Amino acid sequence: MPRSGRGSSGTIHTMSERVIPLVDQRHPSLPLPPxxxxxxxxxxPLDGLRRPLxxxxxxxxxxxxxxxxxxxxxxxxxxxxAYLPHSHLLSFEEITRIARQFVAHGVQKIRLTGGEPxxxxxxxxxxxxxxxxxxxxxxxxxxxxTTNGSLLARKAQALKEAGLQRITVSLDGLDDVIFRQMNDVxxxxxxxLGGIEAAQAAGLSHIKVNMVVKRGTNDHEILPMARHFxxxxxxxxxxxxxxxxxxxxxxxxxxxxxxxVISRIQAAMPLVPLAAAAAGETAQRWGYADARGQYDPxxxxxxxxxxxxxxxxxxxxxxxxxxxxxxxxxxxxxQGHDLRSLLREGASDADIASAIGLIxxxxxxxxxxxxxxNQLPATEPGKKRVEMSYIGG
Ligand code: SAM
Ligand code: SF4
Ligand code: SF4
Numbered sequence: 001m002p003r004s005g006r007g008s009s010g011t012i013h014t015m016s017e018r019v020i021p022l023v024d025q026r027h028p029s030l031p032l033p034p035x036x037x038x039x040x041x042x043x044x045p046l047d048g049l050r051r052p053l054x055x056x057x058x059x060x061x062x063x064x065x066x067x068x069x070x071x072x073x074x075x076x077x078x079x080x081x082a083y084l085p086h087s088h089l090l091s092f093e094e095i096t097r098i099a100r101q102f103v104a105h106g107v108q109k110i111r112l113t114g115g116e117p118x119x120x121x122x123x124x125x126x127x128x129x130x131x132x133x134x135x136x137x138x139x140x141x142x143x144x145x146t147t148n149g150s151l152l153a154r155k156a157q158a159l160k161e162a163g164l165q166r167i168t169v170s171l172d173g174l175d176d177v178i179f180r181q182m183n184d185v186x187x188x189x190x191x192x193l194g195g196i197e198a199a200q201a202a203g204l205s206h207i208k209v210n211m212v213v214k215r216g217t218n219d220h221e222i223l224p225m226a227r228h229f230x231x232x233x234x235x236x237x238x239x240x241x242x243x244x245x246x247x248x249x250x251x252x253x254x255x256x257x258x259x260x261v262i263s264r265i266q267a268a269m270p271l272v273p274l275a276a277a278a279a280g281e282t283a284q285r286w287g288y289a290d291a292r293g294q295y296d297p298x299x300x301x302x303x304x305x306x307x308x309x310x311x312x313x314x315x316x317x318x319x320x321x322x323x324x325x326x327x328x329x330x331x332x333x334x335q336g337h338d339l340r341s342l343l344r345e346g347a348s349d350a351d352i353a354s355a356i357g358l359i360x361x362x363x364x365x366x367x368x369x370x371x372x373x374n375q376l377p378a379t380e381p382g383k384k385r386v387e388m389s390y391i392g393g
Contacts, residue, residue, distance in 0.1 A: 033354075033359060045357045047361060047362075048361070048363055049313075049314065049364060051314075051315070051316060053107060054106055054279075055318040056318070056321060057111045058095060058392065059115060059117075059390065060095070060112055060115070060120040060123065061119050062389055063389075064389055065116055065119060066148050066150070066183040068172070068182060069184060070214065070242075070248045071389055072247075073247055073249070077389070090323070092125055092126040093129075094325065094343055095130075096129040097352070098343065099321075101353040101356055102319065103136075108135060109143075109144070110141055110144075112126070112144070112146070114323070114389065114392060116150070118145075118155050119151070127145075127159060127162040128162040130143055131163025142166070145167055146170065147168070149169040150187055152199055153195045160202040160204055166206045168207075169196050170210045170212070171192050171211060171225075172211050172218050173211070178217075178218055178221060182217065200234075208235045208236075208303075210305075211236065211237070211238050211239065213256045222238065222265065223265065229302075230269065230288055231298060231299050234300075235303060236302050238261045239307070240256070240257065240305065240306055240308040241254055244331055244332065244387070245384075245387040247387060255308050255309070257306070257308070258305070262286060270289040271289060271302070272295050273285070281315075283303030287300075308368070313365070313366035314366070314369070316366070319356075321339070322336055322386075322391050325339045328386065329363045330366075332365075334386065339355065
């Protein structure tokens with residue numbers, strides 16, 4: 001029996017009768033603000049909800065060698081899928097030039113992502129360029145990268161030498177059968193674990209492992225994962241399965257709320273709540289407790305990212321730069337602002353900085369909060385949320 005079939009109305013019906021719309025997520029850009037007014041860089045911009053701009057996520061490729069069903073389902077991202085041509089991608093020099101203007105506006109942390117960022121050729125060259133940037137106060141940036149880990153064993157040393165300090169590896173379970181099913185390309189779990197070890201050996205610090213929890217698919221892997229990483233120096237974080245993009249066929253009944261993740265771990269391994277390490281942190285932290293019920297730093301911690309059950313939009317200080325240079329203000333956005341055309345039409349650094357500042361000042365996004373309040377506006381016909389593999393996670 002075929003695994004999926006294309007419907008007549010631009011949809012795909014999978015075996016479980018999940019209906020996945022066939023869409024091109026790339027819509028015309030939003031207009032850029034008029035630049036003639038200029039923008040005062042002496043005051044860092046706050047958005048419409050008074051949130052500063054401190055984090056930038058940069059997607060360096062829309063391609064990936066995995067086909068996680070919650071992100072790039074095979075039925076949509078098949079051999080006919082139109083990925084961006086190379087000329088559409090921002091070059092490393094373009095990325096660094098735009099990043100410099102974000103840093104002037106208060107960005108202190110940059111996360112490289114994708115698609116699979118380690119597929120981008122010579123990614124370490126970009127890391128070295130970004131590592132050379134300084135904040136207006138002369139501080140180096142906090143540079144990190146999220147990867148599926150498949151190429152990490154090969155790349156870890158070069159990434160570290162280029163100036164990468166931290167890394168996050170996505171891993172949805174330890175059971176090889178489940179893991180191969182979830183990446184949907186039959187990739188073995190042992191190779192990702194080898195990548196994590198290589199990252200530790202290369203001296204990358206604060207290594208995090210992200211596990212997307214899908215109820216009924218890999219929630220039985222929560223405890224084995226917690227046991228495996230306890231005391232390893234690696235921080236495991238559980239992410240609620242999100243309704244990003246328009247292709248993963250998301251259903252609320254497949255979301256396991258973080259509170260349940262914590263209570264399942266608590267039942268076997270005592271945890272105590274920890275304070276947030278930084279403002280705007282997405283994860284709630286829990287420390288493993290010793291026999292006296294006190295946090296034991298040797299045992300380490302876990303985190304939960306509760307984007308569905310407990311929105312954290314009020315502290316959201318993140319901007320996203322897509323692979324082709326579109327600035328997105330929210331993970332659930334439909335349209336972005338085309339910074340690449342500004343760049344390629346000869347805009348000055350001051351113009352780019354001005355555009356970024358003005359766009360940020362107009363930002364009002366709070367999708368998850370509105371979802372929680374049941375107040376999401378209806379999506380305009382023909383407009384779909386951008387895919388995570390394009391915008392970056
Ligand atoms: N390919 C890299 C990876 O998997 O780490 C980087 C890009 S991926 C889009 C970034 C993160 O988004 C990963 O940790 C992934 O697990 C997470 N992610 C993707 N789709 C998701 C979804 N529907 N819900 C929650 N997290 C998701
Ligand atoms: Fe690829 Fe990462 Fe998306 Fe999985 S989550 S398909 S590894 S981009
Ligand atoms: Fe930020 Fe949008 Fe996520 Fe809210 S929904 S936390 S605004 S990215």
